[in-house]
Amino acid sequence: MVAARLRDVASSPVRDLLALLERPEVLSFAGGLPAPELFDLGGVREAYASVLSGPRARLALQYAPSEGDPSLRALVAGRMTGRGLPTDAGDLLITTGSQQALTLVATALLDPGAVVAVEEPTYLAALQCFQLAGARIVTVPGDDDGVDPAALGEVIRQHRPTLFYTVPTFANPTGRTLAASRRAAVAEVTADAGVWVVEDDPYGELRYRGEPVLPLAAAAENVLYLGSFSKIGAPGLRLGWVRTRPAVRPALVVAKQATDLHTSTIDQAAAAAYLSATDLDRHVGRLCDAYRERRDAMIGALPSVLPPGSRWTDPDGGMFTWVRLPDGYDAAALLPTALAHDVAFVPGAPFYATAPDRATLRLSFTTPTVDEIREGLRRLGLALRHPDAQADSGTPGTMSGRKPVDSWTRTGQIASGAR
Amino acid sequence: MVAARLRDVASSPVRDLLALLERPEVLSFAGGLPAPELFDLGGVREAYASVLSGPRARLALQYAPSEGDPSLRALVAGRMTGRGLPTDAGDLLITTGSQQALTLVATALLDPGAVVAVEEPTYLAALQCFQLAGARIVTVPGDDDGVDPAALGEVIRQHRPTLFYTVPTFANPTGRTLAASRRAAVAEVTADAGVWVVEDDPYGELRYRGEPVLPLAAAAENVLYLGSFSKIGAPGLRLGWVRTRPAVRPALVVAKQATDLHTSTIDQAAAAAYLSATDLDRHVGRLCDAYRERRDAMIGALPSVLPPGSRWTDPDGGMFTWVRLPDGYDAAALLPTALAHDVAFVPGAPFYATAPDRATLRLSFTTPTVDEIREGLRRLGLALRHPDAQADSGTPGTMSGRKPVDSWTRTGQIASGAR
Numbered sequence: 125m126v127a128a129r130l131r132d133v134a135s136s137p138v139r140d141l142l143a144l145l146e147r148p149e150v151l152s153f154a155g156g157l158p159a160p161e162l163f164d165l166g167g168v169r170e171a172y173a174s175v176l177s178g179p180r181a182r183l184a185l186q187y188a189p190s191e192g193d194p195s196l197r198a199l200v201a202g203r204m205t206g207r208g209l210p211t212d213a214g215d216l217l218i219t220t221g222s223q224q225a226l227t228l229v230a231t232a233l234l235d236p237g238a239v240v241a242v243e244e245p246t247y248l249a250a251l252q253c254f255q256l257a258g259a260r261i262v263t264v265p266g267d268d269d270g271v272d273p274a275a276l277g278e279v280i281r282q283h284r285p286t287l288f289y290t291v292p293t294f295a296n297p298t299g300r301t302l303a304a305s306r307r308a309a310v311a312e313v314t315a316d317a318g319v320w321v322v323e324d325d326p327y328g329e330l331r332y333r334g335e336p337v338l339p340l341a342a343a344a345e346n347v348l349y350l351g352s353f354s355k356i357g358a359p360g361l362r363l364g365w366v367r368t369r370p371a372v373r374p375a376l377v378v379a380k381q382a383t384d385l386h387t388s389t390i391d392q393a394a395a396a397a398y399l400s401a402t403d404l405d406r407h408v409g410r411l412c413d414a415y416r417e418r419r420d421a422m423i424g425a426l427p428s429v430l431p432p433g434s435r436w437t438d439p440d441g442g443m444f445t446w447v448r449l450p451d452g453y454d455a456a457a458l459l460p461t462a463l464a465h466d467v468a469f470v471p472g473a474p475f476y477a478t479a480p481d482r483a484t485l486r487l488s489f490t491t492p493t494v495d496e497i498r499e500g501l502r503r504l505g506l507a508l509r510h511p512d513a514q515a516d517s518g519t520p521g522t523m524s525g526r527k528p529v530d531s532w533t534r535t536g537q538i539a540s541g542a543r
Numbered sequence: 544m545v546a547a548r549l550r551d552v553a554s555s556p557v558r559d560l561l562a563l564l565e566r567p568e569v570l571s572f573a574g575g576l577p578a579p580e581l582f583d584l585g586g587v588r589e590a591y592a593s594v595l596s597g598p599r600a601r602l603a604l605q606y607a608p609s610e611g612d613p614s615l616r617a618l619v620a621g622r623m624t625g626r627g628l629p630t631d632a633g634d635l636l637i638t639t640g641s642q643q644a645l646t647l648v649a650t651a652l653l654d655p656g657a658v659v660a661v662e663e664p665t666y667l668a669a670l671q672c673f674q675l676a677g678a679r680i681v682t683v684p685g686d687d688d689g690v691d692p693a694a695l696g697e698v699i700r701q702h703r704p705t706l707f708y709t710v711p712t713f714a715n716p717t718g719r720t721l722a723a724s725r726r727a728a729v730a731e732v733t734a735d736a737g738v739w740v741v742e743d744d745p746y747g748e749l750r751y752r753g754e755p756v757l758p759l760a761a762a763a764e765n766v767l768y769l770g771s772f773s774k775i776g777a778p779g780l781r782l783g784w785v786r787t788r789p790a791v792r793p794a795l796v797v798a799k800q801a802t803d804l805h806t807s808t809i810d811q812a813a814a815a816a817y818l819s820a821t822d823l824d825r826h827v828g829r830l831c832d833a834y835r836e837r838r839d840a841m842i843g844a845l846p847s848v849l850p851p852g853s854r855w856t857d858p859d860g861g862m863f864t865w866v867r868l869p870d871g872y873d874a875a876a877l878l879p880t881a882l883a884h885d886v887a888f889v890p891g892a893p894f895y896a897t898a899p900d901r902a903t904l905r906l907s908f909t910t911p912t913v914d915e916i917r918e919g920l921r922r923l924g925l926a927l928r929h930p931d932a933q934a935d936s937g938t939p940g941t942m943s944g945r946k947p948v949d950s951w952t953r954t955g956q957i958a959s960g961a962r
Contacts, residue, residue: 126651126652127654130650130794155606157605157606160601160602160604163604165595165604168595169592169600172595172809176584176591182579182580182582182584183779184779185579185582185587185778185779185780186579186777186778186779187773187778219803220639220806223801223802223803223804224802224803227802231546231675232546233545233546235546236655249804252797252800253801256650256798354606358604358605359604359605359808360602360605360606360807360808361604361807362806362807362808372545375546375549378549379549379675381671382642382646382668382671382672382675383646383802384638384642384781384803385668385781387781388639388780388781388807388810389779390810
């Protein structure tokens with residue numbers, strides 16, 4: 125009845141969870157949602173009002189070029205250039221969120237049966253997207269410093285992927301960052317082999333400690349960089365972009381035309397008006413101050429909440445910490461118990477393209493306040509101590525064949541400010 | 544370098560033309576654009592202001608359900624039910640314009656190599672979409688009353704298509720409407736064969752004479768109906784919808800998640816606010832009054848402009864008339880001459896999935912005013928009389944194998960109010 129490739133693609137458990145979370149008493153660490161109270165509502169309201177009152181107001185309601193609003197492209201290009209990635213407005217294609225940029229890249233680059241290399245675990249809606257395109261997915265090992273360039277080289281030699289997808293900065297779901305020292309090596313090994321890199325960077329500006337690292341795209345020509353307003357502005361506008369390269373630009377524009385003609389004219393015009401009128405760096409600074417506190421609250425509370433033997437990441441930025449419970453736990457089996465305690469998270473298994481580690485889970489710290497984080501983690505602790513929590517407790521010691529990352533923060537050892 | 548299927552898909556000549564048309568002195572009959580001076584700018588401005596000032600303002604900037612804004616879905620369902628197509632809010636999936644609905648349907652239903660049946664000529668961005676999905680396209684003959692149900696039955700028996708795509712009411716590009724008497728037959732022949740019908744209906748409410756016809760979807764369960772705000776509201780908001788059926792609903796929602804997670808939250812909320820506050824029927828009535836005048840101006844002027852032997856359609860609604868110049872003309876070859884005379888149109892060839900009739904072209908009458916239509920057609924007449932216009936004039940009588948439709952309005956015979 126439906127296309128064969130659809131039968132293999134599961135609905136996103138994150139988005140399905142969002143539907144369940146309408147019960148207001150649930151404290152959620154599930155969605156990767158920005159904190160709504162930090163939205164610059166006044167600035168956004170003013171931007172729409174000015175766009176719809178100005179001399180070009182009617183143009184904001186009309187069809188528009190597939191590539192995007194010229195003013196918005198120029199403003200984004202200027203901002204990216206300022207962050208160390210020289211970009212022309214003509215390089216940019218505005219997309220309906222960076223999720224769409226992923227779809228367009230898959231449409232433009234992947235024939236059915238093409239191979240895509242990914243980190244594991246990785247952003248699950250990217251996995252969906254590549255599966256829908258009929259791609260075969262292979263995984264590249266990594267550690268706390270991100271993907272291992274030598275292992276990537278080996279995967280490339282063995283599987284000849286068309287592209288390598290990565291979230292190199294404050295990754296979803298792990299919060300990890302590809303070390304600066306590895307970026308040149310990743311660029312080199314892919315460029316040498318003629319493999320495209322898709323650098324998905326929605327979180328890069330949300331840094332809470334340490335020095336910024338340059339995007340991968342600054343190191344090589346074979347990188348398609350995806351950016352987004354969803355985390356630094358507001359996700360409801362669904363605005364993202366891809367920094368195209370000349371070899372794939374026409375194909376991406378055709379894919380964009382066929383997909384939705386163009387992204388909302390009025391949202392693009394409002395974003396351009398907002399960027400022109402606002403000091404976005406200052407707004408991002410406010411976000412970082414608030415999210416830093418929330419990360420610290422979460423990382424500080426985890427030792428007293430998680431069972432002995434648990435490990436978690438302590439991210440320098442972004443929205444997530446990644447937890448690995450002791451052997452025998454199954455995070456998916458834990459979820460109903462957690463929901464019964466009015467707390468939610470995302471089980472880790474769907475973020476794996478191959479063999480999932482079922483003892484993992486993702487916690488987002490950006491939406492709840494510090495007090496809500498403490499209360500939510502207290503509830504999670506209760507759920508973990510509930511008799512139902514350890515569904516597989518009869519088989520301790522099994523690791524689903526996965527090696528724990530030794531450098532993860534361990535229970536009982538309070539996370540320090542450094543990595 | 545790019546996916547093989549992309550190499551076969553041309554960029555849309557309509558959208559490429561839009562890029563050329565920024566010269567303000569060009570009068571354009573090319574794009575299927577609504578008239579910007581008829582946008583309800585005040586109503587739209589008020590809708591955004593109220594959404595961004597109300598108690599739920601911050602929710603309008605947040606991530607949202609993939610299926611769409613519940614209020615908007617309820618309002619659209621009510622409106623469709625009122626037009627004779629009983630619809631529940633839960634049937635609807637809100638899309639980023641109805642173009643995206645097409646993409647989602649293609650993703651959900653078509654495996655590579657699947658067969659899609661279409662009218663010929665048909666909406667060219669639908670052709671792009673099906674080509675990108677790797678489908679093989681077959682065409683169904685028709686006449687002034689739309690597709691021929693018996694011929695459709697024959698195509699189904701011969702080619703076993705997965706779906707039949709049609710714009711049954713005021714079609715793009717021809718302006719034709721599938722006769723009420725044929726709708727039940729089309730529904731029956733497809734339902735019996737288990738073929739999905741994709742009914743694309745962006746123009747149905749723009750009727751300038753005659754009685755409304757029920758959507759095809761009202762006659763059978765195997766019809767996916769696509770609607771849009773682009774022609775009755777404003778295209779810049781990129782809001783459309785698909786009336787799903789239970790068998791394909793989950794697949795369409797997964798495809799939507801993977802494509803862009805969801806459509807702009809703020810645009811959906813503003814549209815819901817607008818529909819709640821506005822008498823949309825009255826607004827559509829104003830649009831119809833203005834467009835009727837423009838259609839009449841165009842159809843009235845064509846006899847004095849087009850060369851003897853030309854034919855054209857006289858649509859009951861929508862945005863287009865479809866012109867067939869006499870044998871020997873090539874509309875694509877005429878276009879540079881027309882642009883040199885500061886008038887634009889779309890050559891007909893790209894609307895054909897198989898053998899194009901190069902003597903055809905599409906004229907849109909909704910964007911220019913009545914005076915601009917008269918002046919633009921005067922310029923088109925000059926271009927047609929220019930020595931360069933008849934590139935193939937040495938081969939009169941060739942028809943590219945196409946049979947003219949005898950009932951088309953002919954030169955010298957003023958279009959009557961009836962079909």
